Amino acid sequence: MVKKKSTKLKSPAGLALILGVIVLALVIIFATQGQTALFISPKLPSAPTLQTAADLIVTDLSWKWAPGLKAFVITVTVKNQGGTDAFGFITGLADTVNINLVTGKSTPIGTCTLTVARGKTGTCVFNYPVPPRLPFGVTATADSDKRIKESNENNNELSLLVTFCGDGLRMIPNSQGVNEECDDGNSLNTDQCTNSCTRTFCGDGIVQNLNWEGLSEECDDSKTVSGDGCSSQCLQEICGNNRIDFDEECDGTDLPRSCQDSGFDTGTLSCDSSCKYDYSQCSGITTNQTPQQP
Ligand SMILES: [Ca+2]
Ligand SMILES: [Ca+2]
Numbered sequence: 001m002v003k004k005k006s007t008k009l010k011s012p013a014g015l016a017l018i019l020g021v022i023v024l025a026l027v028i029i030f031a032t033q034g035q036t037a038l039f040i041s042p043k044l045p046s047a048p049t050l051q052t053a054a055d056l057i058v059t060d061l062s063w064k065w066a067p068g069l070k071a072f073v074i075t076v077t078v079k080n081q082g083g084t085d086a087f088g089f090i091t092g093l094a095d096t097v098n099i100n101l102v103t104g105k106s107t108p109i110g111t112c113t114l115t116v117a118r119g120k121t122g123t124c125v126f127n128y129p130v131p132p133r134l135p136f137g138v139t140a141t142a143d144s145d146k147r148i149k150e151s152n153e154n155n156n157e158l159s160l161l162v163t164f165c166g167d168g169l170r171m172i173p174n175s176q177g178v179n180e181e182c183d184d185g186n187s188l189n190t191d192q193c194t195n196s197c198t199r200t201f202c203g204d205g206i207v208q209n210l211n212w213e214g215l216s217e218e219c220d221d222s223k224t225v226s227g228d229g230c231s232s233q234c235l236q237e238i239c240g241n242n243r244i245d246f247d248e249e250c251d252g253t254d255l256p257r258s259c260q261d262s263g264f265d266t267g268t269l270s271c272d273s274s275c276k277y278d279y280s281q282c283s284g285i286t287t288n289q290t291p292q293q294p
């Protein structure tokens, strides 16, 4: 019986059965390996790491001059771009924002306290009432006392150089976007440079002892014509100032002619109160010509 059974296994049919079993086993192995590879090969993105600390940044630092207040109004905007905590909660943060002058004296302009939640911004407004006559810098620092743990401690500052008309430094343009023609740093409109940092001239309506054009103005009627009392050179047109103005023939000691120039033989030519020649003291005629009066 045993011999007979052994003979059956060695038959072609038996060998085929064994071969089939082997092939099936190999297919299963390869298939399994393929599935394993299918699950391993894709590189899925790793889960985002939650930031548990805040990250305060100064996003904006701006200023403007408020004439009514006679102060620089400086606005600071701080954003908390930190993440949620481990439980996904958004936590409000109290923070102190300092602004410091960085030019010359490091005198703080002021401080304010902000509560800035994640993703939110807060704003502080400061008045700097003393207009310096020099350009100055301001630096806004969020969490200057480092009370708050942040994911990035190195982005808490923003600085700004403030240049303006009146700081004594001509800038094209200045921080206000104004192209300054001049800047003498004072608050006078009666010199060569106005408070708006424009050059003065005859015709600007303001009398300058010495304007930008180099003229010493006696008047300025905002016009550039003569004969209306104020000349095109901003000189007063009046009789009695010892200067011939507009249609005057003479004025006091400003007497360009003599009796002889006018065809008389002798005498003294004078100027009357209307700034016209007075020939009453001229006499004699040396030529055959009729005395010439202008
Ligand atoms: Ca300036
Ligand atoms: Ca001036």
Ligand SMILES: [Ca+2]
Residues within 6 Å of the ligand: 200, 201, 202, 203, 204, 205, 206, 207, 208, 211, 217, 220, 234
């Ligand atoms: Ca003028």
Ligand SMILES: [Ca+2]
Residues within 6 Å of the ligand: 237, 238, 239, 240, 241, 242, 243, 244, 245, 248, 251
């Ligand atoms: Ca005159």
